Amino acid sequence: MKDSPEYLAKKAFFDKVLTIYGRNAVLEALEDQNITIHKLHLSKSNKDAPVLEQMKHLAKKRNIEVKYHDKASLSRISKNAKQDQGVALDIVLEHFGDEESFISKNINYRIIALDGVTNPQNLGMIIRSCAAGNIDAILLPTKGAAQISPLVIKASAGTLFKMPIIKTSDLKQTLRRFKEEGAALYTLSSHARKSYKEEHYSDKSVFVLGNESEGVSPAIEALCNASVAIPMQRGVESLNVAVTASLLAFL
């Protein structure tokens, strides 16, 4: 029943679920009324601690289901046995979705697509700047790139919960889909003739930013329609990727 309405609804729901872990991160999320929470997972091996009581209290108050697991199962849920500290939390990211649901809801848009950004601090800063600036969504590959984690949430200063994020398991295919849909894809290049401030961008624009040291991968670059430059002084060759995203977000 891979395309029954039930299956698709379930898939759409679980696409939005993110499991975070670690006592501080979980407690902060439970305390934040803006975050929709699905389930709290606790390890049966946890020793009594005030912070766990607080979590249970908040879960009860917010009517959130609490599940108890043996240590091994909890690790499978958190996917990070070393750092989960016996707690995990399924949060629902209302603004997460796939490209089709984004396209169905947006006529004109400016998207930042990340091709292999691996540093969680950078990803968090990019989310924060895009949320504050004029970017409608971040296109985030689920492979070969930093994933949403407590570190990213922290670096995003909580803005992750406000920012539309399109997840893709195939960046190339998703960028192609946007192109078919009429979007123009832009990369940044120091060799580009036009400055990023001078370019007349399409009403449907996707800016593709690359990995911290390698830049945009050749296969993705080949898809792009145009490139723009950020003019730099003193022979500086590049900016931090989060800074580049911020300059585009505040164009």
Added chain:
Amino acid sequence: MKDSPEYLAKKAFFDKVLTIYGRNAVLEALEDQNITIHKLHLSKSNKDAPVLEQMKHLAKKRNIEVKYHDKASLSRISKNAKQDQGVALDIVLEHFGDEESFISKNINYRIIALDGVTNPQNLGMIIRSCAAGNIDAILLPTKGAAQISPLVIKASAGTLFKMPIIKTSDLKQTLRRFKEEGAALYTLSSHARKSYKEEHYSDKSVFVLGNESEGVSPAIEALCNASVAIPMQRGVESLNVAVTASLLAFL
């Protein structure tokens, strides 16, 4: 002889000297012909290692003095016994100086002043963006703030060696000096009426950015002439300080 010409010349020289440590950082600096180097310090307790041979070879080639110390003296030089790995290097930052030498050489300018930025990653990114953008100097307090360290050099992607930095032991007094000199001091505030893009800035402008969580300290804020806002979407309240510096550097 606190103000003899010899004393002052010596002080001006040592104001520009920065001691870095750690084998990777030291080797990278020795390899970089753009960096002026004063002295290489090695601990007598170091065991033979190819990387040390390479350092000595580079020092000889570049005609740099090598000094050997016992372990305790080397730690006093590096000021970081835990991380120095038995090596330290005095580098000369030609672009470092005090406010008087900056004022004597610049008529119009845009300065970023940092009031208590404590995160070395942020400081490095700020240096990188200011070096690439339209900022003439960074005003950096020597107390209560991140100091230049190997981590900062790394986060600056080597641009530290290109960027004029004015060091001050008293930020308030130095900002007063700039004000007397005719500069306008700006802070950022979400309550400001004017957007940072609309403001007509003075030909001599100093932008004061505050600590990551506390912002600009009240005593410094009271000195400022005007404040400008970066308009933000989705109820986001603030940006990363390095992002803010970058937006100003690329105004």
